[in-house]
Amino acid sequence: MNKLLQVTDLSKNYGSRIGCEGVAFDLYPGEVLGIVGESGSGKTTLLRCLSAQLEPSAGRIAYDMRTQGLTDIWSLSEPERRMLMRTDWGIVHQNARDGLRMEVSAGANVGERLMAVGARHYGNIRTEAEDWLTKVEIDTGRIDDLPATFSGGMQQRLQIARNLVTQPRLVFMDEPTSGLDVSVQARLLDLIRTLVNRLGIACVIVTHDLGVVRLLAHRLMVMRRGRVVEHGLTDQVLDDPQHPYTQLLVSSILPV
Numbered sequence: 001m002n003k004l005l006q007v008t009d010l011s012k013n014y015g016s017r018i019g020c021e022g023v024a025f026d027l028y029p030g031e032v033l034g035i036v037g038e039s040g041s042g043k044t045t046l047l048r049c050l051s052a053q054l055e056p057s058a059g060r061i062a063y064d065m066r067t068q069g070l071t072d073i074w075s076l077s078e079p080e081r082r083m084l085m086r087t088d089w090g091i092v093h094q095n096a097r098d099g100l101r102m103e104v105s106a107g108a109n110v111g112e113r114l115m116a117v118g119a120r121h122y123g124n125i126r127t128e129a130e131d132w133l134t135k136v137e138i139d140t141g142r143i144d145d146l147p148a149t150f151s152g153g154m155q156q157r158l159q160i161a162r163n164l165v166t167q168p169r170l171v172f173m174d175e176p177t178s179g180l181d182v183s184v185q186a187r188l189l190d191l192i193r194t195l196v197n198r199l200g201i202a203c204v205i206v207t208h209d210l211g212v213v214r215l216l217a218h219r220l221m222v223m224r225r226g227r228v229v230e231h232g233l234t235d236q237v238l239d240d241p242q243h244p245y246t247q248l249l250v251s252s253i254l255p256v
Ligand SMILES: Nc1ncnc2c1ncn2[C@@H]1O[C@H](COP(=O)(O)OP(=O)(O)OP(=O)(O)O)[C@@H](O)[C@H]1O
Pocket: 014, 017, 018, 019, 020, 037, 038, 039, 040, 041, 042, 043, 044, 045, 046, 208
């Protein structure tokens, strides 16, 4: 199987401060990679670099473009990169408001992404938007409502629908369930797991919640002070952590 993403020696500095340093990994189609670590360990910096929202200071991020194969994403033109981000990739932000257009309806939020990949027929776009609202458990009667009238959990589900409607091959998620009630979190996680598995989407998920990665991620990277200190199969890393920092993280969060 071809690699979907190949990351080599990736670093991002903010002046003299290290955001992340020397990160390298491959991601294959359909694979879910979790990135965990304490606050300030570089998770968000890494995710923003991987998803082309932030230009790295050094290193290479190559993505398997449908026509060109593995291509350095920073060798693409700005419009090409933006197109990639709008179609073949999805980015689910921690705060749904950052990933939604709050001034247009729920249906338009979903339909807009379809238009980015060339859909023009209003009736088809609306039908597809309704279909996706149903998939993320939002009543289709709310299709013309503004996202601001939705609850936090509904906004997050709408953001997921907006991202998945174009059938991306890779989705980046930054703490997708934080800030929600525990019961809402559990349902949302279950929904993400079902959709990601059913559609065979590759995912990179940043979280500080080991329960989230246990449920969703095939592989896990543990970060500390900008560097990856441990990387392996999720169950292996969580059940038999090798690095002292991972041992501390696991013992402090998971009941023994
Ligand atoms: N815009 C910025 N300017 C300067 N330093 C930054 C900036 N963003 C992040 N940093 C620094 O980079 C390091 C990594 O931060 P980052 O936000 O990536 O960590 P994180 O693991 O995502 O933390 P959290 O879980 O709290 O969101 C920290 O030392 C942080 O202070």
